[in-house]
Amino acid sequence: xxxxxxxxxxxxxxxxxxxxxxxxQYPGYHARPVxxxxxxNPKLLIIGLAPGMHGAxxxxxPFTGDxxxxxxxxxxxxxxxxxxxxxxSVNDSLHLTDxxxxxxxxxxxxxxxxxxxxxxQCNVYLTSExxxxxxxxxxxxxxxxxxxxxxxxxxxxxxxxxxxxxxxMVHTLPNGLILYDSYHCSRYNTQxxxxxxxxxxxxxxxxxxxxSAQ
Numbered sequence: 569x570x571x572x573x574x575x576x577x578x579x580x581x582x583x584x585x586x587x588x589x590x591x592x593q594y595p596g597y598h599a600r601p602v603x604x605x606x607x608x609n610p611k612l613l614i615i616g617l618a619p620g621m622h623g624a625x626x627x628x629x630p631f632t633g634d635x636x637x638x639x640x641x642x643x644x645x646x647x648x649x650x651x652x653x654x655x656x657s658v659n660d661s662l663h664l665t666d667x668x669x670x671x672x673x674x675x676x677x678x679x680x681x682x683x684x685x686x687x688x689q690c691n692v693y694l695t696s697e698x699x700x701x702x703x704x705x706x707x708x709x710x711x712x713x714x715x716x717x718x719x720x721x722x723x724x725x726x727x728x729x730x731x732x733x734x735x736x737m738v739h740t741l742p743n744g745l746i747l748y749d750s751y752h753c754s755r756y757n758t759q760x761x762x763x764x765x766x767x768x769x770x771x772x773x774x775x776x777x778x779x780s781a782q
Contacts (some may be wrong), residue, residue: 572627572696574601580686583675586722588624589678598628604697605629606668609704611779612649614640615694615716617727617752618682625676629658630669635755639768640669640712647772664703670697672719673710687719695723701745707782708775709745713752715767735767740773746778 574755578584591599602619616636619625623634632655645653649667652660673682673690681750682690697710698720711717724741727740731739731747739747750771751763758764 569585572693573603574690574693575603575613577601577674577693580675580689583673583686584685584701586678587625587675590621592754594626599625599627599676600628602628602630603672603674604670605632606664607666608668610664610668610774611666611698611705612708612710612712613706613708614667614669614712614742615720616669617715618671618680619676620680621676624671627657629655630671631655631753633657635758636753639753639763639765641770642654643682643765643768646769647684648775668701672692672716682715688722689716689724694719695721698723702745706745707779709741709747710771710775711747711749713750715754716745717749734773735763736771748775 587599600626616630620634620636623637626628626630627633631640640653641650641655642653644650644667651730652662652663655662672694673687674693710719711720714733718728719778721728721731735749735751737749741747748771750768751757753763753768
């Protein structure tokens with residue numbers, strides 16, 4: 569993909585300074601903006617919230633090395649999108665097929681809570697990714713959580729009220745893409761059973777069927 573990448577972005581001062589402090593505390597951590605991972609010309613683009621402190625912020629790959637990635641990569645592997653069912657590091661030989669993973673916010677936010685202005689600032693990168701996705705084989709967008717859902721609509725200049733977030737909801741967008749909504753596969757959501765393996769897999773059954781029908 570040829571989308572804009574934020575490797576050295578420091579436009580959000582609060583996030584840049586926070587990452588500087590994290591790098592001092594954890595010298596071996598990536599502690600920079602985390603770029604997308606996966607197939608260069610995907611049919612499925614998955615959008616999460618932001619890197620996790622000891623996951624993507626540590627490893628430099630989305631949903632890698634923390635609890636949130638466990639269910640995601642297991643499910644991707646089960647449905648044929650991932651070569652392995654676990655993602656541990658950028659050197660683990662894992663590769664994705666027809667799938668790419670990114671985040672609405674590319675930098676680790678304090679307390680995992682980006683501010684609205686940071687979501688808007690970072691949306692330029694997501695917009696570029698989605699435009700690139702649309703110009704290729706893009707079929708399905710999967711939003712993991714409300715913020716990711718709203719960031720997608722922001723990138724596409726669509727009204728949030730016209731496409732409300734609800735787990736399991738499927739939206740056919742004006743540009744022809746299909747937007748799927750799921751609760752985020754975070755530790756909190758999975759441990760409280762707000763999101764179960766069965767619920768998550770149902771989303772992927774729909775996605776796989778729609779991609780196959782294209």
